[in-house]
Amino acid sequence: xxxxEPRTSEQDKYPSGDGYYVYCxxxxxxxxxxxxxxxxAAIEEGADLELISRDKLTAIxxxxxxxxxxxxxxxxxxxxxxxxxxxxxxxxxxVEHFAKQTSVVPLRFGTIYLDRSGIERMLSDQKxxxxxxxxxxxxxxxxxxxxxxxxxxxxxxxxxxSARLREMAAAAKQASPGESYLRQKKIDALRADEAKVEIERxxxxxxxxxxxxxxxxxKLRILTVETTEHGELKAKFAFLVLKVEFEHFRLAAEELARxxxxxxxxxxxxxxxxxxxxxxx
Amino acid sequence: xxxxxxQVTVGRDVEFPGDAELSLLETxxxxxxxxxxxxxxITISVADxxxxxxxxxxxxxxxxxxxxxxxxxxxxxxxxxxxxxx
Numbered sequence: 001x002x003x004x005e006p007r008t009s010e011q012d013k014y015p016s017g018d019g020y021y022v023y024c025x026x027x028x029x030x031x032x033x034x035x036x037x038x039x040x041a042a043i044e045e046g047a048d049l050e051l052i053s054r055d056k057l058t059a060i061x062x063x064x065x066x067x068x069x070x071x072x073x074x075x076x077x078x079x080x081x082x083x084x085x086x087x088x089x090x091x092x093x094x095v096e097h098f099a100k101q102t103s104v105v106p107l108r109f110g111t112i113y114l115d116r117s118g119i120e121r122m123l124s125d126q127k128x129x130x131x132x133x134x135x136x137x138x139x140x141x142x143x144x145x146x147x148x149x150x151x152x153x154x155x156x157x158x159x160x161x162s163a164r165l166r167e168m169a170a171a172a173k174q175a176s177p178g179e180s181y182l183r184q185k186k187i188d189a190l191r192a193d194e195a196k197v198e199i200e201r202x203x204x205x206x207x208x209x210x211x212x213x214x215x216x217x218x219k220l221r222i223l224t225v226e227t228t229e230h231g232e233l234k235a236k237f238a239f240l241v242l243k244v245e246f247e248h249f250r251l252a253a254e255e256l257a258r259x260x261x262x263x264x265x266x267x268x269x270x271x272x273x274x275x276x277x278x279x280x281x
Numbered sequence: 282x283x284x285x286x287x288q289v290t291v292g293r294d295v296e297f298p299g300d301a302e303l304s305l306l307e308t309x310x311x312x313x314x315x316x317x318x319x320x321x322x323i324t325i326s327v328a329d330x331x332x333x334x335x336x337x338x339x340x341x342x343x344x345x346x347x348x349x350x351x352x353x354x355x356x357x358x359x360x361x362x363x364x365x366x367x
Contacts, residue, residue, distance in 0.1 A: 105317050
């Protein structure tokens with residue numbers, strides 16, 4: 001190996017020592033009041049959760065070996081889905097523990113600092129922003145709303161409520177076989193159009209009515225084509241809801257679910273989540 | 282519950298494999314894709330996260346693995362060292 005080549009020794013690639021993995025941030029006054037004897041496990045074995053405070057803010061963190069969580073080492077580990085899923089669950093477990101008891105800013109998976117002073121600096125530098133988010137989330141939690149559509153049920157429902165489609169179907173029945181085929185194709189196309197309009201209308205109504213019962217809404221991207229026994233996933237929302245208002249939110253969602261059930265549209269509520277989708281300033 | 286409404290409550294024991302997978306994907310989506318992004322000294326790029334998600338979708342389609350991962354949520358803390366008296 002020539003002298004001029006860049007160093008790529010194992011030490012450079014896998015630095016030794018520990019870094020700090022950060023889960024979430026809370027106000028120091030409330031974080032210190034949280035019961036520690038039932039505290040959940042840290043993301044990596046061999047370390048306990050630590051509270052790192054500066055300027056009235058506290059980061060919930062734990063030591064992680066840089067041989068695993070260093071930049072390059074971590075990139076390699078992340079390609080192992082099972083490894084990642086387990087760490088993601090531990091992250092969630094920790095955030096939930098604190099979010100249940102106080103207002104926290106949940107951080108995205110994989111925020112790592114090389115030492116405590118890095119975290120203290122971050123708390124100090126971003127104090128205003130973090131405090132504003134904590135305030136916004138106070139007394140609130142996130143609820144997910146998934147909207148599914150059973151296409152067959154929806155198409156059937158559309159035919160049964162549309163006088164025009166019923167007339168067309170009757171006419172198609174009486175026509176000659178060739179004519180009947182063409183008419184049926186036209187009916188199918190019309191029904192598909194109407195189904196599309198109906199789904200959009202239903203999603204719009206769900207968003208409008210539940211937004212009125214919440215303090216914020218985010219429409220989420222659908223990651224995969226999810227088909228369940230309720231049909232295909234058509235929309236995903238996250239709502240920020242005051243804990244004391246949740247019963248009203250739930251009743252509004254139930255009401256919508258009841259109204260839309262016969263049209264093949266199902267609503268699923270998930271939560272409560274730490275407010276991951278509302279953790280931006 | 283006599284209701285037309287589907288409710289999955291996070292943290293509750295999940296009885297049906299379908300629900301378990303769904304709940305796991307929902308959780309992973311929250312933890313990996315949402316949450317405040319603070320420029321830590323080591324961070325994961327968005328492109329990496331997207332790749333991770335592809336792998337996770339495959340992983341979650343195995344019910345057995347899904348349950349194994351879900352058990353992590355209930356995993357009790359095993360203290361790793363005696364705390365200093367405080």
